[in-house]
Amino acid sequence: MVRDREPLTVGIVVNPIAGIGGPAGMKGSDGVAVQKQAVERGGLPRSALRMSGALRHLSDVGDSVRVICGPGSMGMDSCEQAGIAATALDMSIGAETIADDTRTATQQLLALGIDVLLFSGGDGTARDVLDVIPEDFPVLGVPAGVKMHSGVFAISPVAAGELLVRIVRGQVVSVTEGEVRDIDEASFRSGQVKTRFYGVMTVPDDLRYVQQVKTGGREDDSLVAIEIAASLSETIELDVIYLLGSGSTLLAIKHALGFEGTLLGVDVFRNGEVLALDASEQTLLSFQSKPCAIVVSFIAGQGHVFGRGNQQFSAQVIKAVGPQHIQIVGSKRKLATLDQRPLLVDTGDLLLDQKLAGLRRVTTGYEDAVLYRVSDRIEGHLGSE
Template sequence: MTAFRLGLIINPLAGLGGPAALKGSDGVATEALARGSEPRASERTRLALQCLLPLRERLQFLTFPGAMGADLLRELGFAYQVLGSLNDAATSAEDTKQAVQRLQEAGCALILFAGGDGTARDVCSVVREGQPVLGIPAGVKIHSGVYAISPRAAGELAARLVEGGLVRLASGEVRDLDEAALREGRVAARWYGELTVPEEGHFMQQTKQAGMESEELVLLELADWLQDSMEDGVRYVFGPGSTLHGLAQNLGLETTLLGVDVIENGQVLARDVTEAQLFELVEGHPSRLLVTAIGGQGHILGRGNQQISPRVVRAIGLDHLRVVATKRKLGTLQGRPLLVDSGDPVLDDSFPAAVRVWAGYKEELLYPLGWAAGSMQP
């Protein structure tokens, strides 16, 4: 079984200023330690990771030396890989930024970070747009909307993702208070940006509460979102299936139900193309690939869409692949992952452990992905 990879960054200095009545920890860690404060970020992270202990055999963490993650993971018995090194025992904002960049390069499905608003600012300053992250609250100031309500809530949410639960993605604001002003009795908050974070909650429970999902309405919403985001001069490859066929119909386009079609500038450029024709159309040309999942099975590649070959996927780029599926269709998987079976093991292995799924108007879910061979079945 291929392990599910999570990134972990602990800011060991987070929260030190609170017990020392310093209103924060930015730039005052030495003073806080002198006043008797003890590091708490590791213990807060421990509470989150304990929720993942039952899944330990299915996980591999990517982390950083010592107190930034490796020490705690070793103590808890998780499999982990250490990236990079530290030049000093005391970590800095630069260490956090470099850690985020390394984890992104490694393709982590989700980056967990423990800290406060200052840590969230550091993450926000270097994270790529759309990279899912989740904060474990460990700082003095937790005003940003990128943290779980508690360390245990962060751990439970990560566990749901690993187990195959639907995890909705949303934008969370990063805000921070001016600590110098706060120490003078003035509250001055500032907006620094937004991060992509998973929302707490499990889709299936929400569905039972909210009632049946309207497939037709969802396809209308998806069509509106796609129309709003379509770029001129970019070729959009629509894979087969009723979901994408219905989506195209709501855009006023006549596509094929079981074929692969190419759209450009609001028009059908090519209909029911072969693999060779498709490759010729996308090679060297800006393109996007839209595929859906086979209901009940979960395949997104290698079942009924062999025209979308490994060389076509590489020509378009994995970054430009989007899965389009209603929540009802994802619900038929009953927690099993989406599957790829392109016929090229190297390509299949290059997919991330979880993919973004368009499920409604400006609504994305983060959903686990595995190999059709079963190596990543929960």
């Protein structure tokens, strides 16, 4: 079976004035007055240049990536400098961009269905992105600001580009929650460092994955299943109905939750009580008046998440639960059996399959997760076998 891998769609946002205050000794670039003073002192923006340094690495992956970016100085200039083909957003920006421009560009990119967002700026830019992006959406910052206390930035533009290439190629990349923090610039200029926590974003964490491979040796799937079960059992939400899929990994989760469960069936659990064992599609639909979540694994070597052996999770059930309430679990060794091919969905509903496709978070151990591609394409045809 030949699987057609559609291009990964990367969204690009550049804050053109980020970092302009650094060379001018301004200890930040927030505010029009500070930016004007920085220019008077000879400060030059560097955000677009640093983004182009990251984007040059995409030339290694050719047609495997599609780029949508902000217009002009907010992204297209960087793409042109890097020699990367891109489509610019249809939005107007002034000669001097503002925080709302970053928010608007990010919102438009999300609406166009990007898989991952790459932004260039500093802590202030990270705050602007945080304002409008879902917490579980993968984001990576190219460091270009003066103040970069947030944990959402790559260590360099080169590192950001290399990490993006790994994601495009379908290699396993861990994810973590990166804190968004910003410093009070007025206090900073007077010699006081005061940072404030604003929230978290989901960021790729390549270094974490490499370290685990070096120190962990070969994975034991039975132990990993126990770790995944422990991680999920600690995050079970009160009053949420969990539809737990089939397979050995899910069986370990069921055991961790305190019940025997079925190996090949879908079981239903809420607040420490088993509501149904080996449930049918109609049984699952009967719970949809309450908040629900689906926990599911995938078939080793083949990659199907939905549509093979778990048809109880019909398109109607999945739409009722909502794609945002689906948790995928499985070991890194199990992902490795796919040889970098994407996970697959085949619900019989082409539009739903398209919504399920893209970069997804896969829980792979205790407080450990990776980003992995989910595709709706098999043999070059949407939803076909």
